[in-house]
Amino acid sequence: MTNVVDIETCSFCGANKKEKKLVGSDISYICEDCTDLVKSQFKSNAIQELSAVQNKEDLKKIFAGLNHLKPANLKAILDKQIVSQEQAKKLCSLALYEHLKRKAIHKAGDKVEGVTLDKPNMLLLGSTGVGKTEISRILTKSCNLPMVTIDCTSLTEAGYVGDSVDDIIRSLLVKADDDVEAAEWGIVFLDEVDKLCSRHSVNTTADVGGQGVQDALLKLIEGTEIRVQSNGGRKTSGSSQVVIDTSNILFISSGAFTGIDEKQTPASIGFLRKDHEKEDAQDPLSAYDDIEVKDIVKFGLSPEFIGRFSILVPFKNLSRDDLVSILKNADNSVLKKITFSAYLDGTDLEFSDEALIAIADVAAKLKVGARALSQVLYRTLEDIRYNSSNAALGSVLVTKEMVLDKNKGINNNEPK
Incomplete structure (x- = not known):
C-alpha cells in the first residue's frame, strides 16, 4: 500500500x-x-x-507642450496669410497636429495600449495658385519641421535620365542639416503629382515618369530604409552614408488634376448637358468638393498609391472677392510689398477700390490663381516704379483705367 x-x-x-x-x-x-x-x-x-499609467501621464505632459500647435492655433497662423480655403486650412492644420502627436508618442515608447496612430498623409486637390504649396510651407515652418518640395515632373524610374526617388530623401536630409532624426520626421511635398498619372498605351514608349515612379514612391510612403550620402549629398573625405527610415515621414501630394471634374459626369457632354449643369460645373466654390478616390484612380493614379493618402483636401477656386481680399488683407501680400518698396523711394501708392477689382478681374483671366496678381500689379506699375526709383513722386493714385490700359493684352486674350 x-x-x-x-x-x-x-x-x-x-x-x-x-x-x-x-x-x-x-x-x-x-x-x-x-x-x-x-x-x-x-x-x-x-x-x-x-508603468503604463505613468506613460499615459507622461504623454499628457508631452501633449501639453503642443498646446501652441493645436489645430485652432495653426489655422490662426494660416488665416493671417491664406485668404478663404476654410475647409482646407482646418484639414491641413489637423493633419500636421496628428503628425506631431505621432512624434510625441514615438518618443514616449511608440505605442499606447497597443494602438499606433497612422500617418496622416494628405492629397491636396485644387487648381494652380489656390494656396496648396503655401499652406504646407507655412505649417511646416510653424512646426519647425524640415520640408522638401519635389516637382514630380522631374522624377523618373531608376536607370533613366532625371531625379530618382532616392534623391528625395537625400534632399530632405540636406534640409534637416544632416540631422537623421529630424529628417525621419520631416515632410515631403510632392507637387504636381497628377503628372504621374499613367497615360501610356500599347503603342507608346515606356512610361518612365508614370506608373514606375508611383511604384517607387509607394515604397517610400509605406516605409523603407534608404541609404544616402550625408554632408549635403556630396562625396567628400568627411562624408559618410547614413540610413534614413521613411516610416514616419509625412507625405503631402498636390495636383490640379485638370479635367477630373469632367470625368465625373460623362453624360453631361454636348447636347446632353443641361444649362443648370453648366452653371454647376463653373461654380468656383465646389469644383473639387465632390472628387472621390475612384475619380482619382480613373484619372491615372494607382489604387495602391492613392490608398496611402488617408486625407483628401479639396481647395476651391478663387473668386474675384478672394483675390481682392488677398491683395488687401493677406500678411506680406504682393500689394503690401510693392507699396512698401515705393515708400522707401519716397512715393506713396494708393489704390482705388475699382482698381483692386480690375486687378483681380484681369488676374482671374490668367487662370493661375493668386500667382497672377503679381504679374498684373507689376505690369500696371512698371512706369511708376521705374520713375519713383529715380525720383520721389509723392502721392500716386492707381485707378481702374490705369490697370486696364496697362493690361490690354491680358484683358483681351485668353492664356494659351
Whole structure:
C-alpha cells in the first residue's frame, strides 16, 4: 500500500515534502520557492500596469507642450496669410497636429495600449495658385519641421535620365542639416503629382515618369530604409552614408488634376448637358468638393498609391472677392510689398477700390490663381516704379483705367 505522504510533491517543480516545505490541499501542492516565484511574477505585472499609467501621464505632459500647435492655433497662423480655403486650412492644420502627436508618442515608447496612430498623409486637390504649396510651407515652418518640395515632373524610374526617388530623401536630409532624426520626421511635398498619372498605351514608349515612379514612391510612403550620402549629398573625405527610415515621414501630394471634374459626369457632354449643369460645373466654390478616390484612380493614379493618402483636401477656386481680399488683407501680400518698396523711394501708392477689382478681374483671366496678381500689379506699375526709383513722386493714385490700359493684352486674350 502506497503511503500518501510519498506522493505529496510541488505541482510546479516536483519537489517532495522531504526536500521543501509544501502548502496545498489533497489535490495539489506548491513549495515555498515556487510561491516566491509566483509572488514575484504578480509584482512584475503590477509594475508594468503602473508603468503604463505613468506613460499615459507622461504623454499628457508631452501633449501639453503642443498646446501652441493645436489645430485652432495653426489655422490662426494660416488665416493671417491664406485668404478663404476654410475647409482646407482646418484639414491641413489637423493633419500636421496628428503628425506631431505621432512624434510625441514615438518618443514616449511608440505605442499606447497597443494602438499606433497612422500617418496622416494628405492629397491636396485644387487648381494652380489656390494656396496648396503655401499652406504646407507655412505649417511646416510653424512646426519647425524640415520640408522638401519635389516637382514630380522631374522624377523618373531608376536607370533613366532625371531625379530618382532616392534623391528625395537625400534632399530632405540636406534640409534637416544632416540631422537623421529630424529628417525621419520631416515632410515631403510632392507637387504636381497628377503628372504621374499613367497615360501610356500599347503603342507608346515606356512610361518612365508614370506608373514606375508611383511604384517607387509607394515604397517610400509605406516605409523603407534608404541609404544616402550625408554632408549635403556630396562625396567628400568627411562624408559618410547614413540610413534614413521613411516610416514616419509625412507625405503631402498636390495636383490640379485638370479635367477630373469632367470625368465625373460623362453624360453631361454636348447636347446632353443641361444649362443648370453648366452653371454647376463653373461654380468656383465646389469644383473639387465632390472628387472621390475612384475619380482619382480613373484619372491615372494607382489604387495602391492613392490608398496611402488617408486625407483628401479639396481647395476651391478663387473668386474675384478672394483675390481682392488677398491683395488687401493677406500678411506680406504682393500689394503690401510693392507699396512698401515705393515708400522707401519716397512715393506713396494708393489704390482705388475699382482698381483692386480690375486687378483681380484681369488676374482671374490668367487662370493661375493668386500667382497672377503679381504679374498684373507689376505690369500696371512698371512706369511708376521705374520713375519713383529715380525720383520721389509723392502721392500716386492707381485707378481702374490705369490697370486696364496697362493690361490690354491680358484683358483681351485668353492664356494659351
